[in-house]
Amino acid sequence: MSTVIEQPVEARLVASAPCMESVPATLRYDREDPYAVSMAFPPPATLEGVEVSWAFSRELLAQGMEAPAGVGDVRVRPFGYDRTVVELHAPEGVAVVHIRTSEVRRFLDRAQLLVPAGREHQYLDWDGALGRLLDE
Template structure:
């Protein structure tokens, strides 16, 4: 049986004219996709007024709490005392937000307890993934 970790967090959206001081978000880790984490934002917290979810590497988040990480659509870096900056780049623009590093570390510790780093391959279901690919062939 698979356990999914979800953790509610508050992030501070960095903007020239912010709509809200902080916005709710949910960090999610599912061992069925052991290399990834996702961050979900409810509709009221987004400019488009629709739910938004970003999936990115768990390793990117681990590295980014201690040093700048990421070159693509998601970038993570430490910022001052107990803050981490998350940048999400899309065609519509860039969302820049601060989150408490302690909350990220707590989430990552829980994910590490579920699937230790270096053991992710043991949680992959390659047969099911291959069957899914072949179903359309």
């Protein structure tokens, strides 16, 4: 069984202009980092022209589909019938993307099959993390 889930999603980048540009993005979940998910944007979709990936908690993504969640660099909230808004706050500015809630839900369901919510601690490699810490 694979320990990583990746799911391409269509993200709509919200800009000050009235139109919303569609950009590719990938949601990723790795059993070796069971509390986190990441959202990656390919080089053509970023200002710097390099792939950009944001990591945040799986719980934040799940909570944000139902009600506004997050107070830091990543905030998630529902929007309309089938949209989830992810706000990514950086020193350079804020990126606001809309994703179909059905795609987010499908991704989280797949992650749930890999690591059930509430059991993430069972998948942590405490010995490996301690060894790396001591090596440093």
